[in-house]
Amino acid sequence: MIARVSLEIALRKEFDYLIPADLAGQIDVGSRVQVPFGPRKLLGVVTAVAEESGHANLKPILKVIGAQTLVTPKVLKLARWIGEYYCCAPEIALKSVLPEAVRKEDAGWRERLLVRALPFVGEFPKLPGRQQAVWNLVEERRVIMLSELLRLAKTTANTVRKLEDRGLVSLTAEVSERDPYARETILATQPITLNPAQAAALEKIKAAMNQGDEVSGRKAEKGAAAGSATFLLHGVTGSGKTEIYLQAIAHALARGQGAIVLVPEIALTPQTVERFKARFSSGKLPTLVAVLHSHLSAGERHDEWHKIRQGRARIVIGARSAIFAPVEPLGLIIVDEEHEQTYKQEEAPRYHARDVAIMRGQMENAVVVLGSATPSLESFYNCRRGKFMLLELPERVDDQKLPRTRVVDMRSAMRDGKGPPLFSPQLKEAITQRLERGEQTILFLNRRGYSTSLLCPQCGYVANCPNCSVSLTYHRIDQRLACHICGHNEKVPLVCPEPKCKNPAIRFAGTGTQKVEEVLAKLFPRARIKRMDADTMKRKDDYRHVLGDFRAGKIDILVGTQMIAKGLHFPNVTLVGIIYADSALHQPDFRAGERTFQLLTQVAGRAGRGDVEGEVFVQAFTPFHPAIQYARRHDFVGFYEQEIEFREQLKYPPVSRVALLTLKGRNEEKIRFTADHLKRELEKNLLALKDLVVSGPAPAPLLRAENFYRYQIMLRTRAMSSLSRELARIIKSLALPEDVSLAVDIDPVNLS
Numbered sequence: 001m002i003a004r005v006s007l008e009i010a011l012r013k014e015f016d017y018l019i020p021a022d023l024a025g026q027i028d029v030g031s032r033v034q035v036p037f038g039p040r041k042l043l044g045v046v047t048a049v050a051e052e053s054g055h056a057n058l059k060p061i062l063k064v065i066g067a068q069t070l071v072t073p074k075v076l077k078l079a080r081w082i083g084e085y086y087c088c089a090p091e092i093a094l095k096s097v098l099p100e101a102v103r104k105e106d107a108g109w110r111e112r113l114l115v116r117a118l119p120f121v122g123e124f125p126k127l128p129g130r131q132q133a134v135w136n137l138v139e140e141r142r143v144i145m146l147s148e149l150l151r152l153a154k155t156t157a158n159t160v161r162k163l164e165d166r167g168l169v170s171l172t173a174e175v176s177e178r179d180p181y182a183r184e185t186i187l188a189t190q191p192i193t194l195n196p197a198q199a200a201a202l203e204k205i206k207a208a209m210n211q212g213d214e215v216s217g218r219k220a221e222k223g224a225a226a227g228s229a230t231f232l233l234h235g236v237t238g239s240g241k242t243e244i245y246l247q248a249i250a251h252a253l254a255r256g257q258g259a260i261v262l263v264p265e266i267a268l269t270p271q272t273v274e275r276f277k278a279r280f281s282s283g284k285l286p287t288l289v290a291v292l293h294s295h296l297s298a299g300e301r302h303d304e305w306h307k308i309r310q311g312r313a314r315i316v317i318g319a320r321s322a323i324f325a326p327v328e329p330l331g332l333i334i335v336d337e338e339h340e341q342t343y344k345q346e347e348a349p350r351y352h353a354r355d356v357a358i359m360r361g362q363m364e365n366a367v368v369v370l371g372s373a374t375p376s377l378e379s380f381y382n383c384r385r386g387k388f389m390l391l392e393l394p395e396r397v398d399d400q401k402l403p404r405t406r407v408v409d410m411r412s413a414m415r416d417g418k419g420p421p422l423f424s425p426q427l428k429e430a431i432t433q434r435l436e437r438g439e440q441t442i443l444f445l446n447r448r449g450y451s452t453s454l455l456c457p458q459c460g461y462v463a464n465c466p467n468c469s470v471s472l473t474y475h476r477i478d479q480r481l482a483c484h485i486c487g488h489n490e491k492v493p494l495v496c497p498e499p500k501c502k503n504p505a506i507r508f509a510g511t512g513t514q515k516v517e518e519v520l521a522k523l524f525p526r527a528r529i530k531r532m533d534a535d536t537m538k539r540k541d542d543y544r545h546v547l548g549d550f551r552a553g554k555i556d557i558l559v560g561t562q563m564i565a566k567g568l569h570f571p572n573v574t575l576v577g578i579i580y581a582d583s584a585l586h587q588p589d590f591r592a593g594e595r596t597f598q599l600l601t602q603v604a605g606r607a608g609r610g611d612v613e614g615e616v617f618v619q620a621f622t623p624f625h626p627a628i629q630y631a632r633r634h635d636f637v638g639f640y641e642q643e644i645e646f647r648e649q650l651k652y653p654p655v656s657r658v659a660l661l662t663l664k665g666r667n668e669e670k671i672r673f674t675a676d677h678l679k680r681e682l683e684k685n686l687l688a689l690k691d692l693v694v695s696g697p698a699p700a701p702l703l704r705a706e707n708f709y710r711y712q713i714m715l716r717t718r719a720m721s722s723l724s725r726e727l728a729r730i731i732k733s734l735a736l737p738e739d740v741s742l743a744v745d746i747d748p749v750n751l752s
């Protein structure tokens with residue numbers, strides 16, 4: 001017998017190996033194996049098993065890793081799709097479906113030695129003092145870990161071995177499972193009675209799951225593809241989406257199926273995990289919920305993953321890569337906060353976990369539920385076109401009102417001769433009130449993004465590209481403004497171009513959370529203030545401690561970046577202040593408006609989750625921008641309608657799809673030359689794609705990073721699958737200079 005193996009090096013090629021007699025029966029499709037490759041030993045995955053090979057002189061497989069096959073045929077199929085659609089080497093796609101701790105064997109199971117007292121008959125022997133002391137401990141405990149015993153008895157393993165020789169104790173190695181949540185006490189919860197909107201949504205999801213049976217039955221008969229169901233659950237913040245997820249999962253379990261729940265990494269707080277464990281994982285079924293995310297140790301990840309593979313864990317909750325968890329049979333996939341950018345992996349394979357979830361749902365006939373208070377334009381567009389089914393929860397549970405949002409025009413808060421203040425008088429006043437009433441405040445500043453746009457702090461003017469409707473990127477070095485989609489380039493104006501303004505102080509200097517904290521401490525010397533951003537949250541537990549203190553009322557004002565925008569639920573927060581709402585708006589990206597709308601809505605959702613109605617202050621230099629105005633009114637559909645029009649006009653997603661090609665190298669001339677050549681090749685080879693738009697090459701917004709220059713070409717078409725296929729072919733035949741690299745990003749979410 002021979003096995004075809006995909007090795008972990010991106011050769012876009014598979015190799016045949018002999019299955020040696022002693023490994024026969026242990027190797028199947030999906031097995032992880034170690035094989036010789038030239039002088040090296042490499043790891044790989046078996047993708048097929050056959051009687052014989054077309055090649056002669058095959059080398060034998062050296063060893064198998066793990067007792068079970070690690071990549072199930074279904075996950076293998078998904079990996080192949082990722083390789084094709086995202087235009088990356090199949091080996092890279094295959095590698096990404098197993099966590100590192102599972103792929104490499106070193107993490108393994110943790111074994112520990114247990115000492116057990118054996119039943120004793122006859123006269124008990126007279127033991128030397130030290131052995132007697134050890135025996136006393138073992139007898140009292142019946143079973144004790146060797147390491148603990150040695151610590152308590154202050155002795156060495158030798159003494160224990162002597163007791164073993166006398167037949168008094170046994171020493172055995174047992175697997176001890178690492179449970180990252182072992183120290184938590186989790187109280188069981190029961191399903192809540194749903195309100196009518198929730199109940200209606202759940203019924204539709206359940207009906208689709210039940211229908212799955214018929215469909216797969218028919219599919220088996222006819223060999224036809226199923227039309228599986230994808231739902232978009234659009235529910236305002238606090239509308240009880242999570243309760244629907246929980247009850248839909250219970251339905252999957254009752255049908256003998258498992259579920260995968262994806263949440264953005266940042267939302268994978270103990271609070272979130274606890275809600276799922278509390279419903280399903282307490283009492284007799286401690287392993288029913290497995291958790292996969294980057295804060296686990298390699299050993300914990302190994303154990304959690306194998307609990308899933310062995311079928312003991314039926315529910316998986318995790319970040320992006322949990323979409324590959326080997327849950328079988330899979331009945332339900334939930335993607336919470338489906339609009340989140342972090343679902344996109346920013347290195348190869350550059351997959352989008354939401355889109356992979358939909359594909360996996362189709363392949364395995366599982367129902368997919370995408371949930372969000374601010375759906376992505378892609379998902380809502382798919383509802384409008386009848387591809388997804390829309391479920392709506394327009395109200396918060398318990399009749400809580402959505403917070404009242406006020407937009408503060410920062411242009412009118414300008415002080416003579418100085419820049420704009422950080423805090424408008426209105427926001428200052430509102431904070432003072434909260435401090436007096438003993439209520440809490442969250443202040444939000446989006447400081448992300450290195451690319452600077454040009455903004456006039458006096459009139460709100462922003463320099464935009466005349467062709468692409470994205471803001472121009474300010475390049476400090478040569479004092480120019482550039483569009484990174486079409487390459488348009490112009491000089492930085494000396495004064496604001498707005499005829500009524502002509503402000504000479506047009507260059508905007510950004511501020512960060514640290515500055516906000518400093519100014520705040522001066523304005524409110526007695527307030528207890530805490531900052532939460534990537535700089536202050538370095539250690540694993542920092543996030544938890546600060547949130548714990550905030551919950552306990554030990555902090556009055558929490559200042560932070562998007563780290564505090566999502567999923568938090570603090571009933572005593574009655575005020576949310578957004579320091580500079582425009583900052584996300586002026587990113588050089590066609591999704592800037594969408595992101596601003598999402599961010600403002602999400603942050604505002606943190607206010608008024610208790611008995612007191614919440615209030616939100618949005619400080620902005622462009623207060624009448626639609627993204628800000630629709631967010632103020634909590635009007636997603638209104639925002640969608642006007643935004644989709646702009647996307648239609650410029651053929652941006654979701655109306656078409658984008659592939660972004662980035663060339664990178666140290667020599668700018670060479671990069672530009674190669675990019676021009678690539679563009680010509682593309683245009684020559686892609687004539688069959690009638691709707692294709694090729695823009696660029698243009699310098700990336702982050703033109704120079706770590707001494708590398710980056711140029712981009714953007715392709716837009718509706719027929720992305722065909723484009724991916726063609727791109728793979730063109731790239732293969734392309735002879736790039738050695739010091740120039742090319743990255744392909746299909747459906748990019750980050751255009752920098």
Ligand code: ADP
Pocket residue numbers: 192193194195198235236237238239240241242243244397398
């Ligand atoms: P979302 O996920 O939409 O933000 P959650 O599911 O977190 O909303 O619900 C917010 C709060 O309301 C939670 O504490 C939840 O337990 C509670 N809740 C959900 N559904 C109901 C209901 N039908 N009746 C009462 N409380 C509910």
Ligand code: ZN
Pocket residue numbers: 465466467468469483484485486487488
């Ligand atoms: Zn442009």
